[in-house]
Amino acid sequence: MPTKRVLVIDDEADIRAIIRGCLEDIAEWKVFTAASGEEGIQLAITEQPDGILMDVSMPGMSGLEALHKLQEESKTRMIPVVFLTAKALLEEQEIFTTLAIAGVVVKPFDPMTLVDQVTGVFGWNS
Template sequence: MTAKRVLVIDDEAVILEVIQGCLEELGGMGVLTAASGVEGLQVAQTALPDGILLDVSMPGMDGLEVLRQLQANAVTRSIPVVLLTARVQPEDRAKFAQAGVAGVILKPFDPIALADQVAAVFEWTL
């Protein structure tokens, strides 16, 4: 089976590094990274990853706007998206549920469990 490729979009370089290491080393996934929403949209359209992990809180274009643009683009609309967020209020959860995402992973996350958590949300077998 070919390794799944995940695009991680997060404005925090340390978070990108941690997620990349966890998914590659513990999950055997290929990882692409983007440090902004604009960059993430470009990478998603050209690389066509199997799934996207998207930070909600980013400067400039936030994760929900990135999600809207991914869903509006015929090339990227079928790529499943999982939101990464520290927002856990009921109104935030309701907004995320209505946004059409594959799931939500809360920050801070457990690095050891992250690959399994990502695979479970995307319904992939590692």
């Protein structure tokens, strides 16, 4: 199977580092990271990742706003997005079901099972 290319958009440097380490070291995927929605959109356009893991709550442009911009852009509209969120409130889960996203990964996540979780949510099981 060809190497997957994943873009991680999260304002927390520690979270980006943990996810990058897991996906690169365990799955041997190529990982790009961005600290903001704006930066993530630009990277998505230029790098054309196979999937995007994006935090919902970020300063400036939220994950929801970035999702809408990604879906408006012809070069990124077909890239599947998985939201990273620490908030697993029932109301928020209901909102997520109405969005065109591949799924949700709840923080804190277990780094040892993250690759399997991401693979499953994106539907990349071989």
